[in-house]
Amino acid sequence: MSAKDQAAVIQLFDLLESRYAMRVIWALSDGHPQTFRLLQDSVGGVTPNTLNTRLKELRAARLVDHTGDGYRLTPQGAELARRMTEVQQFAGRWAQLQARAAMAVAATPSPVATLSP
Known part of the structure; x- marks a missing residue:
């Protein structure tokens, strides 16, 4: 990956890491x-x-737009x-x-529990 591509990924991740940014995109993903x-x-x-x-940040990034009907994803956002x-x-x-691993750990006897007094 080129330095230019890495910079673009970092820029997008910085935007998406903002609190609720991905939730906004997800909420608008149905197209309505x-x-x-x-x-x-x-x-x-x-x-x-x-x-x-x-919404201001996502609009500035051209991922979300506002029309007379409300907010919706742009083609890039979609x-x-x-x-x-x-x-x-x-x-x-x-x-x-993760659930299977947790169940396996729970089913494994603890070494302390197997010691007799």
Whole structure:
């Protein structure tokens, strides 16, 4: 990966690491425009100030746009949301593996428990 590509990835990650940024993109991923209030409910737990800041950043990055109907993803934002579904699929498999590993650890007898007095 070139230095230019790495810089682009870091820039995108910096944006997406902002609190609620990915949740906003995810909430808009169904393609239906949402009003500010509906989007706030969809994202859950976000204050109006934080949501407003996030929307300004995502609009400046050309991932979200505002039309007369509400907020919606731009074509670039929609592509990012489609790629996030791959992360969703990975997360499902990862969570299953985590649960299995936790069950295996719980089923293994503790060395201290096997010692007799």
